[in-house]
Amino acid sequence: MATTASISISSDITESVPFSVNASMTMYQAGTTLDLEETTGLAQRTFSGNTTQVTLIDVSATAVTAAAGGHKVYIRNTGTDKTKGFKVFLADATDDTEEIGTLYGQDWMLMPWLATDANEDIMVQPSSSDKMTIEYAVFHQ
C-alpha cells in the first residue's frame, strides 16, 4: 500500500544558471520502512462569504495516532486567482495558532504533521468572501 510523492521545481530566476530540483519520497510509518496505511482520502471544502479563520483538519476527527510522527498533509488552493489566497495556520497544544503561510491560486503544500495534541488542528482563512475552494488529504498512521 505505497504512497509516494515527487516534487519538481524549475526556475529561471537565475538566468545564467537555470535551476531545477527533483525529489521523491515514499511515505513510511515513523522510523520504519513500513508504508503508511491510513488516509482521509482526498477532500474538498468551499468557502463563501467568510474571511474568518476556521478549522480545516481537526486532529480529533482524523483518527491519527498522536505524535506517531509519520503523518503527512497535502493542501491545495484549487482556484486560479493569484490575488486570492488561504492563510494556513497550525494550532499548538494551547490552541494558539502559528501562521505557516499563504496558498494563492493553484498553490499547494505537502508537510509533515505531528498532531501531538487534540488541539493541534490545521486552520485556514480565506482572503476573500468570494467563493474559494481548497482540497486536502491526510496520509497517516
Place this chain on the structure above:
Amino acid sequence: MATTTATLNLSSDMLSSPISITASSILMKAGITEGLELIEMGRGTIAETDGSKTAEFGLPTALGADKAAKLFLVNKATDPTYYIDIDLHDTNVGRLYAGDWMFIPWGMNDTVSELVIEAEPSGATCPYEFVLLQEPQTLVAHS
C-alpha cells in the same frame, strides 16, 4: 518576469479507488502575478548534539509581513530512524524522517516566523538540503 514552477505528483493505492494527484503552480509574489525573484539554496548538517537551532536559511524580518515565500526542505539521512523535528518558532509542525521532504508556503512575517530544526533521536546526524524562493528582500543600509 522570472518563472518558477513547482509540480507535485502524488499517488496512493491505500484505497480501492487509488488517489492520484497532480498539482502545479507558478510561484508568484503575494497577491499579484509577478514571479518570485530571489532564490537561496544549500546543504547543511544537523546533529542531535547540536540541540534545537534556528535554520540558517531565511531571515523573516528582512522579507517583511505578508510577502510570498516557498520553502523546500529534504532530510538526506539514510537511517530510517533519524528525523529532523520542524518547529515554527515554538509550534511543532512535524518530523521529516530520512528521505522525507516538505514544500510549504512560508509566511516570514516576523521573528516568531522562524523555522527551528532539531535532529533526533540520540546519536542522529541528518544532512539536509533546502531551497527558499521568495520576493526580494528589503536592502539594509551599510554600516
